[in-house]
């Protein structure tokens with residue numbers, strides 16, 4: 520008699536590469552079918568055939584992508600949204616008048632704008648803490664009133680590193696949940712839920728998709744609880760679910776997440792090391808550099824690499840920084856991050872006049888091109904700056 524198969528304990532990289540080894544029952548297709556249906560026929564007993572009823576709650580491809588993400592994050596469930604901001608807004612929608620939310624002073628600017636909007640229009644209180652001060656978060660929470668502690672790590676675009684495990688302890692002691700924006704530290708490097716977060720968020724537009732060809736957001740929860748049910752209801756009522764084709768693009772991107780993130784991390788470290796101390800550069804902000812103030816925490820919680828995101832402060836001011844962004848030939852002058860192509864951006868121009876980002880800051884998203892071409896490109900752009 521044949522021995523029964525041994526149960527293998529597969530690593531996340533394997534699960535991602537095969538999108539959970541889901542093979543189409545009817546055809547054997549190893550690339551998943553795309554479910555674009557907006558509605559689902561009931562069976563002869565007028566029962567839903569599976570869990571699908573109407574497209575606004577997500578169809579088969581959306582659920583497949585959610586299952587892959589839940590598996591990679593080690594969570595209890597995931598919800599995909601049409602954009603990262605749609606997911607952020609849904610989470611903040613769970614706050615009631617009088618509730619308190621805590622977030623870092625430097626975070627994704629549109630998320631911060633939405634929190635300000637809630638303070639002005641909905642009677643929600645907010646405290647923005649200095650993410651560079653280790654004692655600031657503990658002072659910012661209001662036990663019993665704070666409902667959500669929102670952190671982003673590394674913070675965009677300064678790449679300060681926040682200790683997730685410590686933030687979870689502080690949030691929980693105050694009776695709040697910890698939600699972590701891990702857009703730039705995807706599950707291939709950071710396991711936010713294992714470190715104590717209740718919810719991990721990603722703009723799926725970035726590393727998870729990795730090809731700059733869709734927008735999306737995802738929330739993954741550590742526990743299936745009342746908050747999670749509410750979030751699912753909010754998504755369905757708002758109609759902010761990701762569409763089937765986007766979910767398929769996301770699955771395709773996720774299959775190479777580990778490879779892409781590895782490559783971007785290796786190249787970014789080389790670029791950061793090369794340009795540190797350059798005569799036209801004031802500073803290189805990259806958590807992978809031993810000189811970075813958050814390096815020790817990053818080593819603990821970014822175990823699969825420090826990622827492809829860095830910023831450089833150009834000597835001079837905004838004019839010089841914009842010139843570098845204009846003069847590159849390989850780096851594409853565009854916003855966004857986490858794709859296969861390297862991007863360069865004068866961040867303040869993108870965030871607008873209220874931005875608190877330094878005038879001379881350029882944000883780089885390192886892609887998967889030959890790192891020597893990227894270094895040569897930045898060198899030639901810097902040489903042209905007066």
Ligand SMILES: Cc1ncc(COP(=O)(O)O)c(C=O)c1O
Pocket residue numbers: 602603604605627630671675700702703721722723724734735736855
């Ligand atoms: C760190 C971070 N969080 C959230 C978002 C918002 O995501 P989206 O643009 O997909 O709405 C972004 C987008 O740039 C981001 O960089």
